[in-house]
Amino acid sequence: MKKILLVIHQKTSDSGLVGQILRSNGYELDIRCPSIGEELPRTMDSHEAVVIFGGQMSANDSETLPFIRRELDWIPTVLSSGKPFFGICLGAQLLARVLGASVAPHPEGMTEIGYFSVEPADAAQEPFDSLRYVYHWHLEGFGLPTGAVKLAKGEIFETQAFRYGDNAYGVQFHPEITKKMLRKWTTLGAHMLTLPGAQSREEQIQKQLLYGSECENWLKGFLPFWLQTTKSKV
Numbered sequence: 001m002k003k004i005l006l007v008i009h010q011k012t013s014d015s016g017l018v019g020q021i022l023r024s025n026g027y028e029l030d031i032r033c034p035s036i037g038e039e040l041p042r043t044m045d046s047h048e049a050v051v052i053f054g055g056q057m058s059a060n061d062s063e064t065l066p067f068i069r070r071e072l073d074w075i076p077t078v079l080s081s082g083k084p085f086f087g088i089c090l091g092a093q094l095l096a097r098v099l100g101a102s103v104a105p106h107p108e109g110m111t112e113i114g115y116f117s118v119e120p121a122d123a124a125q126e127p128f129d130s131l132r133y134v135y136h137w138h139l140e141g142f143g144l145p146t147g148a149v150k151l152a153k154g155e156i157f158e159t160q161a162f163r164y165g166d167n168a169y170g171v172q173f174h175p176e177i178t179k180k181m182l183r184k185w186t187t188l189g190a191h192m193l194t195l196p197g198a199q200s201r202e203e204q205i206q207k208q209l210l211y212g213s214e215c216e217n218w219l220k221g222f223l224p225f226w227l228q229t230t231k232s233k234v
Contacts, residue, residue, distance in 0.1 A: 001028040005047045007040070007071070008033050009055030009090065016176035017216055018051060018088075021223050034067040040074045044081035049227055052091030054174060058140060059093035059103045072098055078168075084226050085168040089138055092162075092170030099145030099164060106197075110156050112136035113192060114199030115207035118160045118173070121150040127221045128152055128161060133211040134173035135204075137185060139195075141172060156197060167229035175219045182208055 004027045011033050032038040062069040075098045078085045087095040093103045120129045128151040141157035152161035161171045186201040
């Protein structure tokens, strides 16, 4: 069975729809959590692809959190292997940093917590040309790395998705979110729902009823597309 490496940042983290869809497509999931000391592979020989998920920490915490430094040092191993890479939220920010882009809070202190609209960038093609509303939970954003292609943009944080080479993707949003995960996040993170730009728990639950199925369908199309991409040429 083909194996995909999932990198999480808390032992209790849930791979959500990403994990469900990958399993339903016949992949074995190798889930590792560097924040508790679990090692990342030295080569990509045993894995078909990598997904790095989000977390409460910052991609700029490399001086205070050793595992962030290790991930930043390890991502080039994936890129040089030519295997597909998918970074979600923090995972995308780590990829952006590796590629030389900055990761920083919004200059006016805004956040994106809840469902926000995004639109395809000029260079976007299928499946990114169908994005509308997606789920976010982040305090920082990233610039577009040199040599990367912007795929989606937003009003509050400009860069929402990008591709580097043929098969390294980063998205600022959380396509993996499920109803259970949203209710958990908005309960444990209730203190963050008063931050500028954050939506209330009730609004998030209502918007998931409106947009959740659409986001899931997008992810069901994106993951097979991503896994079929060829070796990066950048």
